[in-house]
Amino acid sequence: MRLWLLLACLFALPATAEVFTYIDAQGNRVYTDQPGSGGAKRVPLATSNRMSAKPGGAAPVIAGKKTETKPLFHYDMLRILVPEPDATIRNNAGELIVSVTSEPGLQYGHRYRLLLDGQPTAEPGPSPVFALNNIDRGSHNLSVEILDEQGRTVERTANQPFHMLRISLAQKRQVKPCVLADYGQRPECPLKDKPEEEKNPFLRFF
Template identity: 35%
Template sequence: MRPLLTILLLAMAFPAMAAIYKYTDANGNTAYSNQPPDGVVAQPVELPPLNSVETQAPTAPPDEARTGEQPRSTYEVLELTNLPTSEALRANNGTFTVNVLIKPRLQGPHLFRLLLDDQPYGQPGNVPTLQLVNIDRGTHSLAVQVISGENVVQQSPTVTFTVQRVHKP
């Protein structure tokens, strides 16, 4: 069986170089060969043309410094939601959650990382609901980054908000 498979594979790989013949052997089994056997009626096998796909070299992204253009974003939408921007956020213990709106969905190796006042906050993760804990009262800035390892893939616009919480002396 293995020589037959090898012959078929070779015949498909080199259709211009060899023909394939189908016949019935002495035991009544259907067999294939690249040469018609002596004394046996063999039918030539017509093979359809092979499918082929031309490989294309990947296109290099434009050099930002050379073209002056920003690189194309991986995500069409990346923004923080669930944050009031015109009024104070009431969080008596300084704990609240924000949501990340992202389209298309977060891709395989990418993670979310929050930036609170331009500094990484918490551990990166892949869940679009992020919790902030014990945030001081006052005005803060918040953004979310999509990262791959230590590399920033994309960053959301920065949102400025104010936390209002009970002050305990």
């Protein structure tokens, strides 16, 4: 019992204290912090595993596994091939084909998204070609962006203007005002351009 009490006291000493041991006259092993007692020998101690009491001395314990966020991929080039900047498109249905390209090519999990006047024209996808229709006449802006698998915008072009021309019925009549097949008979057409009236066979009897 005495031996275990001594051991408990010795292990409670600071980590820098030295411990010595020897056999007394009664044959008991004695532990002490005083060297030179009865031919005492130094007892090697293991390194302390106590942690620092400083607030910042240990790394904080984080509950759960933190999701790693991949850095944004960088494209060397992204631009609209068709139409060219400031192009004039003549299409009565307001139709337009847009083609884009990037360097390097579209990465795995990335998608193109076309914007018309700042609004998405369709869901993002891998195709670099977009078909638009029924675009209002006037000036508009196109831009394209690349989204990664997390929905983040990786690259985006500046706004590129174009102009849509859609000829109205009134404008058609100004060009060819007397073409019956397309626009109907107009009262202002010259007499020589008006169709001949059908002759009634019964009129010759009057």
